[in-house]
Amino acid sequence: MTTTLRTPYSRVWIIQHRAGPSHQPVFQATAKAGAPEHSLGDVTPVYEPSKDQFGKFEEVGVTRGAEDRPTMQLMFRYKDARSAIEKMAKAGCPFDIQVHFGACKEPTNYAKGWNKIIAFENAYPTNYALGDLGAFEQSEDAAIDETVDVSGQWFYEIIPMAYAQRAQTEVAQEITAIVVGDNISCGECDRPSDGCQAVFAVSAPSPSSPGVKAEVIFSDDSFVTAGDTWVSTLNIGEDASDAVPMGDNLIIISNDSNSIHWADMEDILNGMETWAEVSTGFVALKVPNCITKASAADAWIGADDGYIYYTADPTQGVEVQDAGNATTEDINDIHAYNTQVVIAGADAGIVLYTLDGQAWAQTVTSPDPVNLPNIMMVCAKDEKTWFAGTNDGALWYTTNQGVTWTQKRIPGGDDEGGGGTLVFDDMKFATNMVGYLAVHTAVPAGKLLRTIDGGYSWYLVPEGAGSIPANDYINSLDVCAKEANVVFAGGLADSAADGIIIKGS
Amino acid sequence: MPDVLWKDREGFAWLVRVKSDTLPQNYGTGIVLGPPDLDDLDLPEAELKSLQEALVVARLTNAEMIKGSFSKLTNTVKNALPRRGASAKLLAHQIKAIYQQDYYQEEK
Numbered sequence A: 001m002t003t004t005l006r007t008p009y010s011r012v013w014i015i016q017h018r019a020g021p022s023h024q025p026v027f028q029a030t031a032k033a034g035a036p037e038h039s040l041g042d043v044t045p046v047y048e049p050s051k052d053q054f055g056k057f058e059e060v061g062v063t064r065g066a067e068d069r070p071t072m073q074l075m076f077r078y079k080d081a082r083s084a085i086e087k088m089a090k091a092g093c094p095f096d097i098q099v100h101f102g103a104c105k106e107p108t109n110y111a112k113g114w115n116k117i118i119a120f121e122n123a124y125p126t127n128y129a130l131g132d133l134g135a136f137e138q139s140e141d142a143a144i145d146e147t148v149d150v151s152g153q154w155f156y157e158i159i160p161m162a163y164a165q166r167a168q169t170e171v172a173q174e175i176t177a178i179v180v181g182d183n184i185s186c187g188e189c190d191r192p193s194d195g196c197q198a199v200f201a202v203s204a205p206s207p208s209s210p211g212v213k214a215e216v217i218f219s220d221d222s223f224v225t226a227g228d229t230w231v232s233t234l235n236i237g238e239d240a241s242d243a244v245p246m247g248d249n250l251i252i253i254s255n256d257s258n259s260i261h262w263a264d265m266e267d268i269l270n271g272m273e274t275w276a277e278v279s280t281g282f283v284a285l286k287v288p289n290c291i292t293k294a295s296a297a298d299a300w301i302g303a304d305d306g307y308i309y310y311t312a313d314p315t316q317g318v319e320v321q322d323a324g325n326a327t328t329e330d331i332n333d334i335h336a337y338n339t340q341v342v343i344a345g346a347d348a349g350i351v352l353y354t355l356d357g358q359a360w361a362q363t364v365t366s367p368d369p370v371n372l373p374n375i376m377m378v379c380a381k382d383e384k385t386w387f388a389g390t391n392d393g394a395l396w397y398t399t400n401q402g403v404t405w406t407q408k409r410i411p412g413g414d415d416e417g418g419g420g421t422l423v424f425d426d427m428k429f430a431t432n433m434v435g436y437l438a439v440h441t442a443v444p445a446g447k448l449l450r451t452i453d454g455g456y457s458w459y460l461v462p463e464g465a466g467s468i469p470a471n472d473y474i475n476s477l478d479v480c481a482k483e484a485n486v487v488f489a490g491g492l493a494d495s496a497a498d499g500i501i502i503k504g505s
Numbered sequence B: 001m002p003d004v005l006w007k008d009r010e011g012f013a014w015l016v017r018v019k020s021d022t023l024p025q026n027y028g029t030g031i032v033l034g035p036p037d038l039d040d041l042d043l044p045e046a047e048l049k050s051l052q053e054a055l056v057v058a059r060l061t062n063a064e065m066i067k068g069s070f071s072k073l074t075n076t077v078k079n080a081l082p083r084r085g086a087s088a089k090l091l092a093h094q095i096k097a098i099y100q101q102d103y104y105q106e107e108k
Helices: A084-091 A265-269 B024-029 B045-057 B070-080 B082-107
Strands: A010-016 A026-028 A031-033 A043-049 A057-064 A071-077 A095-101 A116-130 A145-151 A154-158 A163-166 A174-180 A199-204 A215-219 A227-230 A242-246 A249-254 A259-264 A276-278 A288-295 A298-303 A307-311 A319-323 A331-336 A342-346 A351-354 A375-380 A386-390 A395-398 A423-429 A435-440 A446-451 A471-480 A483-493 A499-504 B003-007 B013-017 B031-034
Touching (some): A084 A145, A154 A483, A199 A483, A199 A499, A215 A265, A249 A265, A249 A288, A259 A265, A298 A342, A435 A483, A446 A471, B003 B024, B003 B045, B013 B045
Parallel strands (some): A174 A471
Antiparallel strands (some): A095 A116, A116 A154, A174 A483, A242 A249, A249 A259, A259 A276, A288 A298, A483 A499
């Protein structure tokens, strides 16, 4: 059952300098949010003379005007103490705003005191004003308010999510990677989509007996229904290690075959794909483990012995970008923030980075120079803020490109300073504020966490009662374009033999 | 040339390609299209016969035919061997492995 939201049930939170692992959301006890507004661009008709009638014209199309930045007004009661709002507004720095709606909850409980959130990102103050400061007569006696007009990048909703297993019949092997291969489209050149429909999961069948070929489990309706196929160019017993959608193609890398396997995504969805294998550029024994992309023409592959490959066109092959010069440790995960900033996590506490998309180096310090754990997961949240998750129970972050690192404590069994057994498997941010994190315990048991404040705090999902579908671990997460409330997860089922796909929405 | 169901003397079903005018009693002279040998499933003979016939009826008799149809394969196994219950999916997985090994070994 849904309920109509009402203004008395909203509260304002502000995250100064934007959401991030070191920026705490602050409850604004005396604030109210005005009406957010987002002009999406005018529609102007294009006419041509009518072929049927003189003096008449027919609409043959439309042109769209530019989107405006969304705007909103924040109002605060003016106090006799130094105004933090005036100071913040006049500093002119961007900040993030959240308006929490809740009825039967504790408004100051940031993580759990809400039923719905309006998240307003990258807000710049454009005007600061105070109400009348004086009165001529008694009837003008009123509280003085300060008002800040803001212009943001975009605003969106955050809601509590439910998690369910999907494609149970089709999935029969451990899922090593799951990717959303979709864009928002009105259907002019493609299928209409909200950007969350086409999803692909690839599998690692080699532990299963008897062996079968690695599979792709796919869906063109956000895993309401699913299909399956296998990668014919991988031999029986060869696993798919990681995957990424690039352009029109699904790109799969295999540590076992030391090559790329690819097929057209639309053809996969239509059950008529042709797989091709490309091994050009791969060096013997420097086999690939992980892949990331920054655009349809920029991808990096992390490999054994510290090798990093680059490709502008994976259907043609790869080139060695770093031949184990920055480290000789095996690279476990790699993540591109853009075409310049790419980071990689390796064994023995090594984090590598490039700031120009080409030259790689180790960070000034290791996240954990004491234990030197294997870095299993990396995530570049922005150009300077990076996360690194280990295989010894610690999540670390840096806000200065690896000069210093700080541990981010999470619920679910992490260890202060590392030295534990919790393993960090994957992290994906859907927006600047909303992200997801997969970890697993030594049992093994996989857990999923969510942040709504850019990684400052994490909580175990789901938000309400219950739990996510039981699993041994989640290898891979992916999110959709411009949607904070959908996540796909793939890994090993609780049975230790079957695979699992979980969708949160 | 039609593909038809043919049962051998022991009662095992096969998908067989025959000439258009072939009489049912002569289906055994056709080209056997599948399925491959399913002995590795370690099923009792009666169950194996039921399963094999169901696979032939569903036209799931080689790797190409089951590609993209794992759900259909699992349902076919479930319907043919209702007492197998939850292990039907594992059996379907094993059938897929046998089919793939047969198909891709031949391809080599």
